Amino acid sequence: MANLPFALPDIGKDEIAAVSACLDSGWLTSGRKVQEFEAAFASFVGARHAIAVNSATTGALLVLDALGVGRGTEVIVPAYTFSGPAMMAHRLGAKVVLADCEPGGYQVSSEDVHRKITERTRVVMPTHFGGLAYNMDALSDLPSHVALVDDAAHALPTLDWSTNSMVGEGRVSTATFFSFYATKCLTTGEGGMVTTNDGDLAARLRKLRLHGFDRQAFDRYTNLRTGWKYDVVAPGWKANMTDVAAALGLVQLDRLHEMHARRIRIAERYQAALADVPGITLPSEDYGHAWHLYPVQVAQRDLFVSRMGEKGVQCSVHFIPLSLHSYWRYLLPPADRDCPQAEAIYRLSLSLPIYSRMTEADAEQVVAAVRETLREIDGAAGAE
Known part of the structure; x- marks a missing residue:
C-alpha cells in the first residue's frame, strides 16, 4: 500500500499553462495578473477591495502596521493559532495578549477576549480554525478603539454563518487575511490576500506592500514618459505578489x-x-x-x-x-x-x-x- 502524504497541491494542466503564458509574457512581478486576481478574489468573497501579498503573514503585518499597531499597543490573539501573525504584532513592538479557547473547542473564547481588552488594545485577531467560520458576531461589540481583523488562512471558501456571508466579505471585521500556501484549499505556492471594505485602508495597504511607493511597479515601467518618477510616501515593506503566482491563483480560484x-x-x-x-x-x-x-x-x-x-x-x-x-x-x-x-x-x-x-x-x-x-x-x- 502506497504512503499517503498529509497534503498535496492540486495542480493541473490549466495551472501549468497559465504560469507558462505568464513566463512567456515577459512580465513576472506584480502586474496585470495580480490586478486580475485581486478583482476576481474580491468578487468571489464579496469584498470591495482585495490586496495581493506574498504570504498571509505579511498580509497580517501590513494590516497591523496600517492600523497603528506599535509600541504601547496590545494585540489579542488566540493561544491556539499559528505563530506568524502574532509574531508580526510582536515585531511591530506591540504586546501580544493570548486568549484561551472555548472549553472543549478549537475556537478562541469571546469571553476571554472581552476580559483581556484594555485601553491599549488596538486589534483583536481571531482565527477561523480548520476552515470553520468563527462566530464573528461574538466580537461585533468591541470598543471603538479596537479593530477586528480575522485570520482566514484556513477559511476559503468558508461561509460565515453568523453573518450569512463569505468569510472575507467584511460584514463585521475591518480586514481579513488569507493564505495561499502549498497546503491550502487554493494555492499560489506562497502568497496571500487581504480583503477590506475600507477604501482608505486598502490604499494604504497597497503603498505599504511595496516600499511605501506612491506608484506600483507596473504603472512605472509601462509609462514610457514618466515611468521613472516615484515618491516614497510611507515606511513600507516588500510584500507584493508576483504575476506568476497570480496566474496560478486565477486558475485555482476558477476551480475552487x-x-x-x-x-x-x-x-x-x-x-x-x-x-x-x-x-x-x-x-x-x-x-x-x-x-x-x-x-x-x-x-x-x-x-x-x-x-x-x-x-x-x-x-x-x-x-x-x-x-x-x-x-x-x-x-x-x-x-x-x-x-x-x-x-x-x-x-x-x-x-x-x-x-x-x-x-x-x-x-x-x-x-x-x-x-x-x-x-x-x-x-x-x-x-x-
Whole structure:
C-alpha cells in the first residue's frame, strides 16, 4: 500500500499553462495578473477591495502596521493559532495578549477576549480554525478603539454563518487575511490576500506592500514618459505578489468550488465511516466548512500519529499553542500564557489527511488505518 502524504497541491494542466503564458509574457512581478486576481478574489468573497501579498503573514503585518499597531499597543490573539501573525504584532513592538479557547473547542473564547481588552488594545485577531467560520458576531461589540481583523488562512471558501456571508466579505471585521500556501484549499505556492471594505485602508495597504511607493511597479515601467518618477510616501515593506503566482491563483480560484466539493466528499466519508468507532472524537459537520483540515481528538495522540505513520498515513497537528513554544514562553510571563483550554485540546488533537487530490481509495486507506490503530492502542491498554 502506497504512503499517503498529509497534503498535496492540486495542480493541473490549466495551472501549468497559465504560469507558462505568464513566463512567456515577459512580465513576472506584480502586474496585470495580480490586478486580475485581486478583482476576481474580491468578487468571489464579496469584498470591495482585495490586496495581493506574498504570504498571509505579511498580509497580517501590513494590516497591523496600517492600523497603528506599535509600541504601547496590545494585540489579542488566540493561544491556539499559528505563530506568524502574532509574531508580526510582536515585531511591530506591540504586546501580544493570548486568549484561551472555548472549553472543549478549537475556537478562541469571546469571553476571554472581552476580559483581556484594555485601553491599549488596538486589534483583536481571531482565527477561523480548520476552515470553520468563527462566530464573528461574538466580537461585533468591541470598543471603538479596537479593530477586528480575522485570520482566514484556513477559511476559503468558508461561509460565515453568523453573518450569512463569505468569510472575507467584511460584514463585521475591518480586514481579513488569507493564505495561499502549498497546503491550502487554493494555492499560489506562497502568497496571500487581504480583503477590506475600507477604501482608505486598502490604499494604504497597497503603498505599504511595496516600499511605501506612491506608484506600483507596473504603472512605472509601462509609462514610457514618466515611468521613472516615484515618491516614497510611507515606511513600507516588500510584500507584493508576483504575476506568476497570480496566474496560478486565477486558475485555482476558477476551480475552487470543484476542489471544495471533493474535500466535502472526503469529510463526509470520514464522518460516515468513523462515527461508530470508539476512542475518537470527530469534528462537527457545520454548514459552510472549507474543510482545510479534518481535526480529530484521540487519547495517546503522539502514539496514534506514530502508528498511523507506520501504516503509511501521514497526520499532522494543528496547532501547538503559542503558550508552549520556546520563544513565547521566554517572552510572556507565566500568568500571561495560562491557557489551560488550548493546552488541553492540543494534547488530544491531530489532523487527518484531507485534500482535493485524494481518491476514494485514499480515504478508505485512512479509515482503515484509523480503525486498526485505535484497536491496537485499545488492546495494548487492556493488556496492561
